[in-house]
Amino acid sequence: MKKESILGKIVECVFLAFLFLLFVFPFYWMLITSLKTTLEAVQFPPTLWPSKLIFANYADAWKAAGFVKYGKNTIIITFAAVALQLIASVPAAFAFARMNFRGKKLFFTIILSDMMIPIQAIFIPIFLMYSRLGWLNTYRSMIIPFIYSGYSIFFMHNAFMQVSNEVLEAARLDGSSELAVMFKVIMPMIKPVIITLALLCFVRRWNDYFWNTVLTTNDTVRTLPIAINAITEAKDELLRRWDVSMAGNVMLMAPLLILYTVASKRIKSAFVYSGIK
């Protein structure tokens, strides 16, 4: 029995180590490539550690990707989209989870089914719509479509559902309006979930490549992921500059890592959140 449990533990550890490598290796690869020379970055067989650390790649990436211009765009678009998405999704989810109104089930079903429609099926009509509105290449087209998110409503709905009904009733008996119940009682109780959702929205919008490409035809409001990708697409180089591109990616990811580190405790508690009963 004891032998079996030790064996079980070993298998578990090996499996976890394998998963760890699987998830961490791409990041490690990105980091070391960002410090290699252009030649070493494409060398075969690849090296697991740069023979010489080239920090200049970062300066090159900063310049090549236009970090100041596209960084500004990315920050404006991401912060605005996340803030507006939370402002819209949280009250919507509260209403779906905790209020009764006519058509509630129907509307919620529509929202859920919307999550199942692949974007490839709808991006052309959306592009045409924004094109006719004259919104292409504007911040509007990069922010407004992202205010509504079925996923965010669903995510928050589930969190709201976990809060004990009695606490809300106690607040109503304490003379609170529905808005006060939401802002003063239920939202502080599920703060970790809101922070998690904010971070997930942030990552999605910050890293987004597809929509930002679809909704822009010039570089006025283009964002960093497109700019960094352009480094490797550049045709005037003999070799693709994977080293510089990876340096750009490291810089693109850095804010996300910092945000995650700051919020990680809250995020973990959101995923083990089991309701305050």
Next chain:
Amino acid sequence: MAIILEGVKKIYPGTTEPVMEDFNLTIKDGSFTVLLGPSGCGKTTALRMIAGLEEVTAGKIYIDGADVTTVDPGARNIAMVFQNYAIYPHMTVRGNIEFGLKNYKITKAKIQERVNGVLAQTGLTDLAGRMPAQLSGGQRQRVALARAMSKSPMAFLMDEPLSNLDAKLRSQMRSELIQLFDALGVTFIYVTHDQTEALTMATDIVVMYEGRIMQQGTPQEVYENPANIFVAQFIGDPGMNVLKLKNEAFVGFKPRALRLVRPANGDFEIAGQILTREFLGHEYMYTIDVGCGRIVLRTGQMIDAGTTHTFYADAADLCYFDKNQNRTFEPQQAKVVQVFHVDE
């Protein structure tokens, strides 16, 4: 402050069957009224409709003469204590009590005065800065009580507030609730399925079953003079033994009314075999097979299991019920057909 439910009907959304229909109840001003009944009898529904947490399908609710049927819960001048306390987990003890007061237009100084008052009254002054997670079950219940008290409501509504506490704490809290009731002098409406809580605390008991009121009266009235077989068998530990007679009427007697010696006024007897004996500390409880079913006897006397005896009851201890299971004061003389249980 009297509370009146008049012709109330309640159908929960998504169902067609009403949980109560034409429900009429008057809760006397300044009474400690306990709504007592098995689960699903509608007692919590009635309480929640009084609180305004549940919509009334038809009928009216009056609090202190005013029709509050459609008034918001927060504007009914009542306070409620929930079974699971329902205190705000993200606020300190003080914050929990202050929260409701801030919603009403009360000055800051007045709020502080009231909060400090109820903290002292409930013995929570030293815990005022603690978060609910740092409190025991009993302390959380006290916070819920303090929060209710701080509003100086006209009525306290309590939904099984002691059921999550252990037996010792429950009995201590019962005594504290009685003291609180005496001190505040306002109406208490208390929902429970525990008859001990009802009998010990109430000034008025409303026994409910399947959305209907089976009997309303003082604990003594309900205990001594059950209006029907349901109340007779629901109240008491265990409830009354009821036997169905050949003429479709019923005769009942409490487990303690049975004796082994024929009393002077004994006009009821039944033979049976002792099946089991349970020692309860100060007395024994016996299950007796009387041929047409099983009855229960409680006595201080020790009788061996397996033995057969004739058991007697004093005429004064017998309760008669008509074929509709309602109490009748006409003695019924007929042969016993079977032991009857109301839920059969």
